[in-house]
Amino acid sequence: MIRRLFALYRNIFRKERVNQELDEELRSYVELVAGEKEARWDLAHLERVKESVHDIRTGASMDILLQDLRYGIRMLARNPSFSVIAVLTLALGIGANTAMFTVVNGVLLKPLPYPEPDRLVMLWEKQLSDNSLGTVAPANFYDWREQTHSFAKMAALDPYPDFILNGYGEPQRLAGAAVSADFFSLLGVRMALGRDFLSKEDRPGRSQVVVLSYLTWQRHFDGRADIIGKQLNLNNTGYLVVGVLPRDFSLVRKAVDFQARNRFDLWTPLALPSPPEAWQRGTHPLGVFARLKPGIGMKQAQADLDRVADNLQRLYPGADKGRGIAAIPLKQHVVANVRPALFALLTAVGLVLLIACANIGNLLLTRAAARQREMSLRAALGASGSRLARQLCTESMLLVMLGGLLGLLFTIVAVPAIVRHLPADLPRASEIAVDGRVLAFTSVVSLFAGIAFGLVPLFQTRRVDTSASLKNGGRGVLTGHSYLRSALIVGQVAIALVLLVGAGLTAKSFWRLLQVSPGFETEHVLTARLSLPPGYLNGYKFGTGQHLRFSARTPGTRAEHLRRAVGCLHCLSTVERRR
């Protein structure tokens, strides 16, 4: 191995010297032979011996490659319109694929941004009658945590609390989440500043502490480090700031979870009341996260959960009858419903690349006809078929490398723009970026594209009848290859048709979806979410009427409209419940 490397080094960097020695060696051989026999040596023969020595040297193929590359560049430069069209076509095809893959990579392939993400699962209450999943009742969460053995940690998240921040300029409404004390340590998140919740703070009366999201910290508190230990006025209650989350922390999830909130501004302890017997089993507000113990698989965990669920069904026939527990890997939960769509898109751009390849294959065929004389000449001069094939492949690779590079540039420019226009409920959109895996993908795709269209002209050059095409002055006897051309065109049209039909059907489905009647008129109807700090409505009888009177102060609306609106909201929630 080391000898090989050494030989390679010599053959490449000491080429002059190696060749000189070979000359000398052969000269002395010739002299010796001449002394002995009446051998006749002509120069051509000697050259052939030299050539054959060159060919067996380590790195000979590299030498040939360099030659071919130089030649290929000359050929491309001589025919700029062809080169530009081919490279641009490829750049579009490869760029589209790379961009799409970047999205797929960020959303589906990258591991979740937590340590050992494969062990993270979400637990759901499952209606055994229809297998629908739902969030979890506090008492159930408590029982699961106490009675299962498969999980290193289990934590719950209540996504509903809202906070009005007072005392920092205009009052701000902040979206809060209440979590078990070990929620962040379960995910493996370390605070950028300050500390995590303590377990003693996860109790009623002790829980007036708050952890800020990085964004909130920057936006409302100018990123000042002395925020830790400050009291904030939230909902007219004093909260102590204990920590700030790191900038890159995000709770990955589907946006439909947690009432479509796409971020939480601040976090407080969940502080479920003790004793646990007092916890509710009838309302189901919690999202439950868990981390599997090392070495425990999903099957084992599910068996463990089934056991607990059976137990609870027996103990609480009122609330838990017909309820199972479902464990779903966090990643699967997050991306499950975008996976088919993304793969469909990836397939579509893949087909576009195929069309591009077929196009370039066709161009190459045309060019191959024009270059037939050149090829025949080279074949007549002793180039073997494989040598010619290699030359053509090198040229194709050159094209595809240029195309790939351009495509990659295109992607790097386009990805931020794409991310901005992605649907808002695409999970993990913030993780979409060009990385090593994307580069690898681009290389592989380019390689395959290069092979795909690089092979096309080979089928044709094989059939070159040297003398005939030389005699014909290169006007070429193009036998049979119109077949290939027709096949390429047929393929292109077929793929284009597939794409067109696919796009048409998708558009039609979308159109139909827009036409679906929700059972009420959606025009001029507003929906609004409203949350009032606890205690604000003390003494009010909370009902639709109160809502109306309260809302009627909103300028520009009329109570009548609002009544209609509330009516619709009511029917909406009924629709949802029926589903």
Place this chain on the structure above:
Amino acid sequence: MASEQSELLQGTLDLLILKALALEPLHGMGISRRISQVTNGTFEVKAGSLFPALHRMEEAGWLTSSWGESETNRRAKFYRLTKPGRGQLQAEAKRWERISLAMASALRAT
């Protein structure tokens, strides 16, 4: 004479060269001469196959070369076996013996 010369079988050239060099270092002409001698003129190794083989085997580490004086006082490149080369010779020889035995018995079978 010429009709009695045989085409070299695939893979025999390496073995012949290794064998020829087993005794003493030789230059290219010497190697071809030695092979012709020991095979009673059955194999004449031409430059076109000899030199590529020599360079290939040198790059593989079986041979090393150095410049020296030939018997007619000319500068010539001498090849000698290396240790891996000797190992290769033994392995090749064994393989070849097996093949020739097998071929002989196959031809003798009736």
